Amino acid sequence: MNQHLSPLIELQKLDLRIMEISEQRRKIPDRMHQVETPLRDARQVLQETMVSMEAVVKERRGYERDVEVQDAHNDKMRARLSEIKTNKEYQAHLFELQMANKKKSEIEDKVLACMEKIEQLQRTIKESQERVEAVEHTFKQEKRVLDELEGRLSHELAELEIQQRQQATHVERGLLDRYTKLKSARKDQALAAIKGGMCAGCRLQIPPQLVAEVKRSQGLHTCPYCHRMLYWEAEPTTDSKPPAESAKDNSLEVGESV
CATH class of the missing domain: 1.10.287.1490 (Helix Hairpins)
Structure with missing residues (x-):
């Protein structure tokens, strides 16, 4: 983020x-x-x-x-x-x-x-x-x-x-001014998270390149459709391996084979 x-x-x-x-x-x-x-x-x-x-x-x-x-x-x-x-x-x-x-x-x-x-x-x-x-x-x-x-x-x-x-008081002055103006213009939230490749504000698909840039936190980016300021919200990850198999992998020593 x-x-x-x-x-x-x-x-x-x-x-x-x-x-x-x-x-x-x-x-x-x-x-x-x-x-x-x-x-x-x-x-x-x-x-x-x-x-x-x-x-x-x-x-x-x-x-x-x-x-x-x-x-x-x-x-x-x-x-x-x-x-x-x-x-x-x-x-x-x-x-x-x-x-x-x-x-x-x-x-x-x-x-x-x-x-x-x-x-x-x-x-x-x-x-x-x-x-x-x-x-x-x-x-x-x-x-x-x-x-x-x-x-x-x-x-x-x-x-x-x-x-x-x-x-x-913890927000940079310029960023706060931009946020305040955008919030007043939209009458709702000025920032939106990217979830599932979509802007959480307007629910439209964000270009993959822009998603990557927001994810890398490179500068300040806005949604090309609703113009809300975008931020990346880490999505929870799940381990696709069954618990038993995962435990078995962890028990192997270097050089061992199954």
């Missing part, structure tokens, strides 16, 4: 983690909004039901006043029956009284209908209140989780930013 890039690679690891944490923190308000939505909806249903309840109660009271007015009017009409002289006038007045009583009965039916609505709305309000309590309990639990996550991320971010500033 290019020794000049080693401090920069470590700096990038810190930067990438900082970017990751910043992105996680950026999403927390949206997640908070999502977990709060069921609570807002439940509260809105409760509020709307209570408003409906108040409207029906007001309507019932209005009908009750109408019943009182109509009842007083009917009493006056009954009182006039004794004052009527002719049978024709009596029959006409009696018909008007019957119509007045019918009107009173219709109003009383409306009062009863309102009372039935009120009972139904009272049940709905109770159910809505229970729903709000249940959803509020769930919301508080989820909010506590998100608050704890925010606290952990904030703490880690503060520590990483200190390490970032310290690590930046």
